[in-house]
Amino acid sequence: MLNGRPQTIAFLNHADVMNGGELVFTMSPSPVVDAFTEFPVSSTAGWSAPVPTISADRVFRQSTRVFMNTIAKDVEIRYTTDGSQPTRRSKLYIAPFVIDKTTRIRAIAMPPKGQPSYEVEAVFTKRENEWSVLSTSGYSTQYTGGGDDAMVDGLRGTRNFASGEWQGYQGKVLEAVIDLKERRPVAEVGGSFLQTTRSWIWMPSRIEFESSDDGVNFTKLAEIKTDVPLTDETPQVKEFLAKLLAPVSGRYIRVRAFNIGPIPAWHPGAGGDPWIFVDEVIIR
Numbered sequence: 001m002l003n004g005r006p007q008t009i010a011f012l013n014h015a016d017v018m019n020g021g022e023l024v025f026t027m028s029p030s031p032v033v034d035a036f037t038e039f040p041v042s043s044t045a046g047w048s049a050p051v052p053t054i055s056a057d058r059v060f061r062q063s064t065r066v067f068m069n070t071i072a073k074d075v076e077i078r079y080t081t082d083g084s085q086p087t088r089r090s091k092l093y094i095a096p097f098v099i100d101k102t103t104r105i106r107a108i109a110m111p112p113k114g115q116p117s118y119e120v121e122a123v124f125t126k127r128e129n130e131w132s133v134l135s136t137s138g139y140s141t142q143y144t145g146g147g148d149d150a151m152v153d154g155l156r157g158t159r160n161f162a163s164g165e166w167q168g169y170q171g172k173v174l175e176a177v178i179d180l181k182e183r184r185p186v187a188e189v190g191g192s193f194l195q196t197t198r199s200w201i202w203m204p205s206r207i208e209f210e211s212s213d214d215g216v217n218f219t220k221l222a223e224i225k226t227d228v229p230l231t232d233e234t235p236q237v238k239e240f241l242a243k244l245l246a247p248v249s250g251r252y253i254r255v256r257a258f259n260i261g262p263i264p265a266w267h268p269g270a271g272g273d274p275w276i277f278v279d280e281v282i283i284r
Helices: 013-021
Strands: 006-010 022-025 053-055 066-069 076-080 097-100 103-110 120-126 133-137 167-170 172-195 207-213 217-223 236-258 276-284
Touching: 053 276, 172 207, 172 217, 217 236, 236 276
Parallel strands: none
Antiparallel strands: 006 022, 053 066, 066 097, 076 103, 103 120, 133 172, 167 276, 172 236, 172 276, 207 217, 207 236
């Protein structure tokens, strides 16, 4: 309304222009209070407790302490450690507690009145070995997989490259030396890798494994040539394994995974540096 007079507003869209049409709205000089007889209504059935938090070392060697918390007052946290669904009768969280094996914890917050919270779940994994990664060719600080020992910590990644378990190497050979802490027989070697070409991540073209007793002089164990087409754009995780003709003893295992070279010409990133993403080196 301008100076108390109704205004006429015309709207034109692409179809109007093509067909020569015009849509006109004429506005009244004063509000029309009964233009709408119904209004949307939103409501809640009752107060619901906020979801509690569960924190501990995601991967641990011997044991780890589990902490739980909630931002609400006068709310109990009930939890289970056997994977079952928590209820009002489940164990009451009073203080931090220790776990010494891989554990799936599920918890809910229970208020005196109102609805319980949604359930929260966390899995904490005990390492199956004491191995360590002595050196690498330099993984990305953005995709660490959890740190130096990511390739031997037992955590597996999903098809989401940003899930946190993947260790990324761009434009270089992935090379790492793994210390098994003692001389032991090795009958099978391999690795788990990710391919999601739309994010510039491909399977390695080949993977080599070597063993050593002193960490200096290495002997070749196996070479694996991968078989996933470069043009396969389906996000996928795959293990590549090689069984040895006979077990070979050694303390150190060196792995090299070679990238595909410059990104192929058909790809939007043609000529750029491809990534290799690894979540686990397998030694059995």
